[in-house]
Amino acid sequence: MPDTAFFPRGAGLSLNDVSRLTGCEIGEGTDPDLVVTGIGPLDHAAASDLSFFDNPRYADQLASTRAGCVIVAPKHRHLLPAGLASLVTPQVQRAFAAAGRALHPAALTPQPTYGSTGISPQAAVHPTARLEEDVTVEAFASIGPGVAIGRGTIVASGAVIAANCSVGRNCRIGAQVSLSNALLGDRVILHPGVKIGQDGFGYVPGPAGIEKVVQVGRVIIQDDVEIGANSTIDRGAVRDTVIGEGTKIDNQVQIGHNVTIGRFCIIVAQVGISGSCKIGDGVMIGGQAGISGHVTIGDRAQIAATAGLESDVPPGERWGGIPARPVRQWMREIKVLSNLTKRGRAPKVGEDE
């Protein structure tokens, strides 16, 4: 049951509404006019909440839940306790997610931290910045010269948008974000502390020690990208760093100069992608994986968490380990080493001879 201080409830939706929205079937004996106003897990949901069940391990929670209605798969219908309203679909998670978005629309995007909209008198907005109507700039945010911001965008407190950046419509620029040398599309969400557009890490050894390579590229963030807290994306050296449409990036991810990432990728927390990598569409990269410079990852490939990837990955393959190799090979190697060790074979063989 969401805390109404943070997630206020609206008028709610009837189960009929939810059914239409999610494609669920109304369960047997369920009143389609019953209204739910929020979502919750089985063990915490209240009578006004919609919940879901998709793991038999939690059958006892289903039996004792106080939720107003539960979304359930056809194969689990027989586990529903008598009198509990239900919505039925084979795709429980997706239906629950869709209902959650409809019941808590304000939670879909970060809200103003100070509760109000418009340009704060305590913000610094350069006279040459061009803001469309309906832009919010909170206190202590700074908008540099020549910056363009599209309508419906919120710039939170303490964010800095440096000279000549462009931000599209309905974006969310979180608290303490720094943006420079960057162009953003529409509906981009940058969570607090994201840093975009600073120098890439480029040096060459020279007679006078370490010599800097100037970084004169940009960062291009396409529509519907979401980037997690404290992630960093460097601008390109002579090319641009590009994040493709709809790609979702978690917290504390590092993306080096000249990297191009395709559309609808999922990049989990603390991943590091070195300079000049080319990542296709629909790629998934697990948490803490590290990608060496100039690596190409094909469309829909998957890189396991904590992998250290040094070579190109063909489309659709799954790689893992350090250095990364196809997951099947990696798993076999782990097993072989484990078996050798358990049997105490290897050292003995050596000693025998």
Place this chain on the structure above:
Amino acid sequence: MPDTAFFPRGAGLSLNDVSRLTGCEIGEGTDPDLVVTGIGPLDHAAASDLSFFDNPRYADQLASTRAGCVIVAPKHRHLLPAGLASLVTPQVQRAFAAAGRALHPAALTPQPTYGSTGISPQAAVHPTARLEEDVTVEAFASIGPGVAIGRGTIVASGAVIAANCSVGRNCRIGAQVSLSNALLGDRVILHPGVKIGQDGFGYVPGPAGIEKVVQVGRVIIQDDVEIGANSTIDRGAVRDTVIGEGTKIDNQVQIGHNVTIGRFCIIVAQVGISGSCKIGDGVMIGGQAGISGHVTIGDRAQIAATAGLESDVPPGERWGGIPARPVRQWMREIKVLSNLTKRGRAPKVGEDE
């Protein structure tokens, strides 16, 4: 010898005071009325400083130290040079730490960055925020509507506390911290750049690409928690993310949605904990370890630095490696592989047949 510009000295303590405070015995020939005003390492300490010795490797530093007094274990007493004042205890580190806290109390918690206390006229404090007496809010900090802050708390410059958050008493909210959807206990320390309460990373594949799962939980931080610079803690999806009493978290740690961490855990820098993990009391997690989603770690278990943990760990066990396994097994496997390689056995065996 601490730089007095940053760590000013007080009247100091007599060795008698230090002895009472730490349980040390006054060393042979030591004047109990001698006063020390600071702490320092053997090779840098001045006559006004207390130092310590617990590693025979540094016996020469002990022989030549200028420290006013040294804390030493009974077994090392014979290494003390003639005329050097001493305090004796089997628990040197703990005694030195206790003396340090008493001699430098201002260094125990972050101090105001601007030198003064009270509400800065350059801060933004929403009229509906409720601040107890003796709260400091520095310039360019922003306190949203409905926020509650307990007495003795300091909110540093550039911090943003979003609508309806609650912060307990004697907390330290560092520069550029972002806090939303969160409730904090007393004496919580958040170092600069910590981001708490932003969206968890939740998506489901859908017909229209990647669909967002709304995140309507909170972050609960219990009393005496300390969180290092630039760490990130996401709010829960339908549950809360919870950090238990007295747990200490280092810099750049990432904690996903719905994670619950018990009491008095130690989590070292750059650790990543994925969504819905359950971590017991007294757990220690080494630097850069990564924990997969939905993993349970039992009380007092220890996870080695850089581990990649994918499965549950029973209470009290020590695990390490990628993927993580009991440390003893991991160490044996490392040795087996190293032996095989040194002997050049394995490839040869293959070729012989």
Place this chain on the structure above:
Amino acid sequence: MPDTAFFPRGAGLSLNDVSRLTGCEIGEGTDPDLVVTGIGPLDHAAASDLSFFDNPRYADQLASTRAGCVIVAPKHRHLLPAGLASLVTPQVQRAFAAAGRALHPAALTPQPTYGSTGISPQAAVHPTARLEEDVTVEAFASIGPGVAIGRGTIVASGAVIAANCSVGRNCRIGAQVSLSNALLGDRVILHPGVKIGQDGFGYVPGPAGIEKVVQVGRVIIQDDVEIGANSTIDRGAVRDTVIGEGTKIDNQVQIGHNVTIGRFCIIVAQVGISGSCKIGDGVMIGGQAGISGHVTIGDRAQIAATAGLESDVPPGERWGGIPARPVRQWMREIKVLSNLTKRGRAPKVGEDE
């Protein structure tokens, strides 16, 4: 071709100028008075741009480039299309980097985010802070009591410099940087979100749970150090944390208390260096490597990306793997395990007996 909104062009340089600056020879048939005003990659450069070629893989790009002039090695001269101006040198990368610095001098260091210089009336500068002439402090930056800042330094919006810190000349303190208990040399660049000088992570187990060790050291950053976005450097416990002259540190690097790093080191993104490590001069540490506490790394040693280093490394050696060992040994072990697995030998041997 750099975006002139972010990287405006100057009068440019003649190829004669570039030749003198970089030591390149003017190519056959090339007009030494031709002027270039920017840099670009072969496939995007315009007639006003200087480009470079050093990888035969891109010979087709060279054949069709629209660049005004290309820097090329003697051995690749024969690949130049007829009529394309060229500059010839065996050290293509270094020459291109030098030309880039000369053509885009403003891109060498971060520029003011708000476009203007001087002390913003929206900044907070304590009356006891001592700023030399020609210092820029942007809106919402806060400069505490007793702070000293040298001429030519820019403090960006939202940065916080706490009491008594000292910053040298011509430094760049990025947006949302936090600085405390720190002394900086000249020409230091801190990218956005860097946090320096907060408490080291020091605790001892005690009867009342986890007891804090006060941290009364400082952070010393020598001349010409550059530190990437969202990196964190803790102050020392009883010693200082020291970063040596000319060392370059990438984004999201974590450096613990008491660490000393020598001169001209390169430390790539997401590296973690635990407390009290001693790192020599000219050391290179690859991305995501983790170094355990109290480890010593000799001059010019190289640590591979993702390594987990637990023991000392002699000068000049290359180590990698988890736990780290000499790279040659690590590579052999990887090969042995891979061979064993491919042959399906090891399990079979076990089964045979």
